[in-house]
Amino acid sequence: MNVAADPAPAARPLDISTFREGGSLNARLRQMHEGLLERVPAVDRIACALYDAGEDLLKTFIDSTRTGHSLEGHEFRLSQSRSLSRLATSGDVRILDDIPALVQHGEVHSDWLLEQGYQSSMTVPLFDNGALLGMTFFDARASHAFPPVAQRDLLLYANLINMSISSELAALRTVVASAQMAREFAHLRDFETGAHLERMARYARAIARAIAPRHALGDEFIEHVFLFAPLHDVGKIGIPDRILLKAGRLEPDERQVMQTHVELGLEIVERIIGDFGLRHLPDSSVLRNIVGGHHEKMNGTGYPKGLAGAAIPLEARIVSTADIFDALTTRRPYKQAWTTAEAVAEMRRMAVAGELDPECVEAVAAFAPRIEEIRARYPDED
Template identity: 40%
Template sequence: MGTAHAPSFVTADDPWVGLNGGLEAQLAGLHREIRAKPELATIDRIAVAVHDSASGRLRTFVESNIGSRPFDRFSDRLELHPTLAAVATTGIPFINNAIGGDPAGGDGLNDRLRSLGLRSRYIVRIHRSGTLYGFIFFNSGRPGFFTEATVAALTPYRRLIDVLVVGTLTSQRTMLAAVRSALQVSHYRNEETGAHLDRMSRYAELIAQTLAARYLLSDEFVEYVLQYAPLHDIGKVAVPDHILLKRGKLLPEEYEVMKTHVAKGVEIIDAMIHDHGLEALPYRDLLRNVVAHHHECYDGSGYPHGLAGEAISLEGRIVAVADVFDALTSQRPYKEAWSNDTAAAFLRAQAGRRFDPACVEALLADPEAIRDIQQRFRETPGGFGLAALRHRAAQAAAC
């Protein structure tokens, strides 16, 4: 895994669990400050979950705990959680000062909180101009903790966390919007469909979630893999039409030009960060690595730098597997879709050569999740651009 953003966990004997850098590190610092106040000393957990308006799903994002994390890598539809849905709709915070067991047919969240000794909770939404960004959760091991007085003492910190989260997500979304605008302008000359980008980013998220325990990855890291994966091929906007749109096989010298889309992509990302004043963009190195490393091969035969093994960033290795799997299992003007089993056999045959074996197995470990992604993000008629699209066909043979 690349070292630019490697998880910086505290030692095993430190009670502060889950410090991964970025917003999570800021949240942990605030948590320490909050607990230094006698009236707030038993706030044992602060967490933020983000809401994905495109899918209607709620995902754990960052948190700071005394003890274990109750909901690592949790993702579910908001509509399945009536309490949270009510907070989202009304804006009225929710307080439960006597967390009990879940009723029959409940979602199991109360049971998990109780199992870790948490007895009180306070939930507020993060909301701006009609947009739900997510929720902030405060938990205490003391029953009856969230009184009018403790909520008032907590309010300045709650507002600061709200501002930090919105600022972080806004800068992320500004970057995504800028890059996607460039992709949209050039859509007619780019073979990637919107559905392809949706699927491959969810495959990347699935791989990252599966590898999280092995690599000590935070939910924050997984979230940014999901958000930044679709930007991997931004550099194709700089490839000349006579090469990108060529219908026949590329000549060797043309293929060399095609490969420059990786370096061009990094240049475009750096320029957009500078032009939009996003030098503080969260996980900026992760974004650059997604663009820079998605054509590197595990055995060192890829491009542009011929990196091998863990010299390739983890996010680059993840996106390489996610991108090729979706390309193989999708119908394109130049080919029929492969079955999931056939594509899985190809990935396994190339594991250790083109692909990181751990990333391959992480994706293929959950066939049902793959089918769910394919069902949710199906191609729509007429979804292809006007490009010749032969480059993707050649990718399976590259490396």
């Protein structure tokens, strides 16, 4: 249906339709910000951070910034911010009217607000089924920018953002959960532990964050890499046990069967995406690329397509680096766990040989200090 152009109404009612339309959450947030400005013109920035309970991390996720720099690729422990921790438990909204006068130095987010010259801020914790989902921040350059009337409007918008993020994440998690369920049916747990998947997803996120500035990767993309990384080998549920669980070396014909896990994985992903009506998901290509490209090699000798270099999707290069790193640093029945330094040395060798992306390998080397922490949080059960 074709509707005549809107004759620019004087004061538009609260318009929540924009946030429902397709596109990435970030694009939708920016659109919503436009609409919001007509009601609360002082809002210079809207940003949402996601909470990862596993690591107690609050991570930048989506943002719309009209003045000042957007804060991207940033994360910190929620427990390190007393004021935000309080909001997370109480569910209260926090209003700061005069940030320079009120805020204590030393808290990452507050320091950043000061640097950007924001004077007012409204923070709304977001919840999903009672669990902390994240936080929405509305910031303004003016002081006392959010009187009670504005607060009421912003709270409505925050609820809307909350719903949109929860429903999109619910959709994504449904994909992940159903694939995971299929894995468990197929006894894949014996083969790859849950702890391996937790660790490699976190390594993948750390690599993506490290290389984000050079590739202009947004936080939303990074989050999707994190979410989808554990599905890279989902196709292995279609591989017969005699091959999948074989203790010794695979014969050439067995190896060929094993390699079909990539195509099988792509079929499974298509089926799940189709079954759940998720084709519209803007980043479903990230999932396809991870599953389809995680055995490609930089020099073109990988499978199934023999793609080389930049033709291999970046998300696939990130995930294969993370996967191999975790495999090397984990004890297996036939080998000891390598140290981080040993694994990095081996991966540098693989990068020189054209098997791994050197940039991803250097990213692993750079975040080595955090690796021990991730490993300690997700140990293998013996």
